[in-house]
Amino acid sequence: MFTMTSTILRNLLKEPATRRYPASVRPSFEAARGEIRNDIHVCTFCGVCAVKCPSQCITVDRKAADWSYDPSACVQCGVCAEVCTSGSLQQARDYRKPVRKKELVVLKGATTPPKHSDPPVTG
Amino acid sequence: MTRTIIPFGPQHPVLPEPIHLMLTLDDEVITEAVPAFGFVHRGLEKLVEIRDFHQMIYVVERICGICSMLHAMCYCQGIEEMMGIETPPRARFLRVIWSELHRMHSHLLWLGLFADSFGFESLFMQFWKIREKILDIDEATTGNRIIVSVNVIGGVRKDLTLEQTRGILSELKSVETELKRLETTILNDYTVQNRTVGKGVLTAKQAYELGLVGPTLRASGVMQDARMLKYAAFDDIAFTPVVETDGDCYARCKVRFREVFQSIDLIRQAIGKLPNGEIAVKVKGRPDGEVTSRVEQPRGEVFYYIRANGTKHLERLRVRTPTFANVPALLTMLPGAGLSDVPVIVLSIDPCISCTER
Numbered sequence: 001m002f003t004m005t006s007t008i009l010r011n012l013l014k015e016p017a018t019r020r021y022p023a024s025v026r027p028s029f030e031a032a033r034g035e036i037r038n039d040i041h042v043c044t045f046c047g048v049c050a051v052k053c054p055s056q057c058i059t060v061d062r063k064a065a066d067w068s069y070d071p072s073a074c075v076q077c078g079v080c081a082e083v084c085t086s087g088s089l090q091q092a093r094d095y096r097k098p099v100r101k102k103e104l105v106v107l108k109g110a111t112t113p114p115k116h117s118d119p120p121v122t123g
Numbered sequence: 124m125t126r127t128i129i130p131f132g133p134q135h136p137v138l139p140e141p142i143h144l145m146l147t148l149d150d151e152v153i154t155e156a157v158p159a160f161g162f163v164h165r166g167l168e169k170l171v172e173i174r175d176f177h178q179m180i181y182v183v184e185r186i187c188g189i190c191s192m193l194h195a196m197c198y199c200q201g202i203e204e205m206m207g208i209e210t211p212p213r214a215r216f217l218r219v220i221w222s223e224l225h226r227m228h229s230h231l232l233w234l235g236l237f238a239d240s241f242g243f244e245s246l247f248m249q250f251w252k253i254r255e256k257i258l259d260i261d262e263a264t265t266g267n268r269i270i271v272s273v274n275v276i277g278g279v280r281k282d283l284t285l286e287q288t289r290g291i292l293s294e295l296k297s298v299e300t301e302l303k304r305l306e307t308t309i310l311n312d313y314t315v316q317n318r319t320v321g322k323g324v325l326t327a328k329q330a331y332e333l334g335l336v337g338p339t340l341r342a343s344g345v346m347q348d349a350r351m352l353k354y355a356a357f358d359d360i361a362f363t364p365v366v367e368t369d370g371d372c373y374a375r376c377k378v379r380f381r382e383v384f385q386s387i388d389l390i391r392q393a394i395g396k397l398p399n400g401e402i403a404v405k406v407k408g409r410p411d412g413e414v415t416s417r418v419e420q421p422r423g424e425v426f427y428y429i430r431a432n433g434t435k436h437l438e439r440l441r442v443r444t445p446t447f448a449n450v451p452a453l454l455t456m457l458p459g460a461g462l463s464d465v466p467v468i469v470l471s472i473d474p475c476i477s478c479t480e481r
Binding site for chain 1: 174177178179180181182185245246249252255259262263264265266267270272280281304305307308311312
């Protein structure tokens, strides 16, 4: 009998175990896998991320210099950021904020990047 | 006396996932129970046709929200065996650490739900409060609370630093202290014993013949655990399965409660013996042939059959999950039980329906 009493008394004397979110937010862990961000000026549009993505939520159009992804289909596994050849894809620590509408994230590069195999143009 | 048929589920306050039971009652006593499935089938096995064998790791992980890491581990071990890949020792130990953390948070989740099934809500909250500590360890070390995504073919993706292993050990210490405080409540309390002792009894012979797995089988006195197959680093870690002999709901609760402490011990052993070195080897080529792989999940043994044909897509993937093996136990346990004991008995097998239907 009364096996729970000591736990109840301890809980009454201690601070609450929960946080008053959103007033108090716990900072993300360093390793947390959050939102995917692409630095489009560094991206070479190689398309490796689109091939490796297990949920196939990334689309890369090399000719149009378009990189787009569907955040609601992304499973935040972090594979794309791991395989990115140019280092433009990064996985942030923070989660994506809630949205009212499902929308694609479309990023457009300024120009089509030069192919690395092209010989340098000499005058 | 009138015969009544009562539909139990698929939506019911005590059921975490949808399973439908058609209960035939004679007054208040159940005479027959017929289960029905198919509410959360997603056809994940069929995905092998459009996702390559590396991408499938992230698909099998999502078969179940609670034992995700062990699904991926079982799948990776199967493919590694097929391709003849030797995983580095450090990776094997890291797999043990994360899989035992998964077992801990799954059992703590179940202990909470079980307390809730007989109306002990404050105990439910206490267990889930402790579970948060394990989820925080998962997030700090792997980046996610439940779907940890650490397994790859040939090893693991993440490594543990010395600081992190120290952090895990100190957190486990506080988890152990808090759990010991609840031990008298979950095991000796009058209310708990009144609702669980002698309910849904299965003898060792019945349990073995029904082909049960995991804690449901071990609570009936059969010492069987897939970890005895010494996969991953279990050949270097001292391990004896937790066994109880009574075979009732109380025994199943006791097995799971004791297994949480056993997992703490296994993690301590694994961290103590953690070797240095690589965490993954490079994988070349494509799988060919067929293989079966078994791993002990929190609910029991999971079985994977994988057939490949040398292309990047597998030919067939078949998963037999522990709940699929444990549901027949309900058909033996429920007849003869009172209607008020149905939630406790159903919860006592730790049903995971998403696993079962895939």
